Amino acid sequence: MISECYVKPLHELSLEAKQPIYFTPFELVFLNGNYSQKGLLFAKPTPPENQDFSISTFLDDLRRSLSATLDHFYPLAARLATRKQENPPCYVIYIDPENCQGVKFVHGTLDATVADIVTSKDVHILVHSFFDLNNAINHDGHTLPLLSIQVTELADGIFIGGSVNHMLADGTSFWHFMATWSEIFRSKAISRPPIFKKWVLDGSDPIINLPYTHEEQFIKRSEHAHVRERFFHFSSALVAKLKARANAECNTNKISSLQAVAAFIWRCVTRVRRQPNKSETICRLVSNNRSRVNPPMTDNYVGNPVQLVSTTTTVEDLMAHGLGWAALKLNEAVKNHDYSEVKKWVESWLKNLFVYKLSGLFNPNLVHFGSSPRFDMYGCEFELGKAVAARSGSVNKADEKMTMYPGREGGGSMDVEVFLLPEYMMDLEHDEDFISALESN
Template identity: 45%
Template structure:
């Protein structure tokens, strides 16, 4: 962090646990193959920026903040009753005869989830006005650079509430070996629902509209204990350090995305290409051009796929765990750039169509024969683009007594040259924000790419001082 910026102050930290645990928490909470594959990745780090009610901005001391923190901790404790594995820690059992280990969540021997109150003397516009996302946003998140395996000694969930001069940033660092983006946002949505339904002191366990399904899903003949053929963490855990990246948020209005979709479908004489496939195709082509990739070099675009509805029988959307894989399309850079956005979108569409129950189960069988973890440094090359997160998640529906958030931001985790995260746009209605991370020269080239720049829209104007 450079010397021009004020630095973050940690005011307090504590641990939060459910007031009591459900009976089943006495048992080991087993991890499914998709969870174990995530042990070497970073935590999920996402958070929301809220405006402080304007009549409270210059109040000192801050009864508003004290009341907010009390209510956040109280509602978090209730949320952790429903999502009790998040208050546990990882535990490893070594099987010396088989030279293997099994890893599970111990829900009892843990101090709970971490809760941090911090402050930073900057304003909302200091976060949102610069062209690039400022590096200091990374300080809004705990567990900086932690990998999920660190959940043996670190909390599986850490919440940091950072008070700005005119706003509040609520951030979660959530162990990705416990759940994927669908699980993460279900937790965040239910925490918000509980916050809105409880008074500051109510500690009753309230029912929630989408309780997580914590019963473990294993394919036939697999689990609940999965032995990983390793004897030391170094065999399956590596620590990825991102190079210096520029990170920008680009806004696409619903109208701009509709045009892209119409163009892609008309070029392919098709109707099936989706809005998101069209947008991903634009990004894939534009980044490939920006990188000045040699014509014969293979370039790939992967999209994160939630497979709950793809499996047969289907899993509920409330199933808690990692049921996510990536679907991948490849093309020679020259062909990708020469042909239209429709051609690239059709390749992505085909990759999605081929993501069937049969293919998923074959991949699971293959993983069981030879288990591995996703290691960022090995799974993505300098010609790949990864579309992560999803604009379908309910991100702006989370409220904590301060009205609607004005922005969504993420931490250091899981970022590399070519990582793109898709969020719903602030105004909703099918608009999308893309958070794009690129090497500085590649970003400079993207900013002068006419096809890309002509597709983006101005973000909606936000007024920060909401009176509630």
């Protein structure tokens, strides 16, 4: 670590911007969640294309453009606050923009190369050191930064990694922030102003009073077993082939590329786990509710309006039927997750408030897909050219977790970061269906 500082918005906040921002039910349930960690690996500019590149100048430009970006994304520079009383019990958690302590900005160096990172069979353990706040949970945002940026200089590369409080931002919001920062770095313009006015269910109070008097009543930190981490690349041709196969098997055209790839991985992972035939297997996707609420929100809405959507069957049925059958079950689960389902869940939660314990969200028969290949990660260039690779940090990783990324070459290609216990990963690497498909890339 070379240095760290805190970056604040370039200009003083308006009176309106200093007002508290209250969380929605989608966000409050994740008080125990870890920060989200994503970042981009770039090749360092080299002569003769860029004779004048200076890391110190680049860092100064990053800090200045980050400050200008925080004029728009000012809640990321704030801290959480809690208003509470014991009689009657009142516990309200919110973002306090007036407590503008800034975004943490860390500069570090590492004696490694880009090739060390991208050619490693498993995700290189050094990648975990590219991120800050590795042990933080969302509730820690009362005292810790809501966003920390770490810039790590490699021998021939630069990694820009962000650790963001997951109650403030889902993947849609994080990559919106990164795109805006890159845009301002390049031209000082902004094409998509963020929206922080929170969605509220008609007839409900925007200020939610949790039934607690102390954080010990709901805070539960979780630990996960050691897993292996690998990236598997699905070319645009392979994605198209899996999508066409899934749709043809069901005589339909409604199965998406993501659903086809997720179903393929679900079947392969379930097979290598060797669960009993009569046991349940679950496939779960993270659903973006922006387009599902009424009125719908745009992708400029900043927050974490997501829910978990799943489908369940027996191992026997999943293995007996084809790819299309599994993909269609995912398609139906997503289709059925409409506004009436979202509204029903919110109304139920408001009658019986609770906070998820992460250990309760996972089980050994689950395959969980997070993030999205639709995020424009590689559009964030910071005048370094297209990133060489995208990577994630050490948190939010468990035996059942899969993280989706767009492929660097675009065209509908995908990269899937797979986390499995070592024995399952070894079997997946030798699974005939899985390997033969990837070899056809």
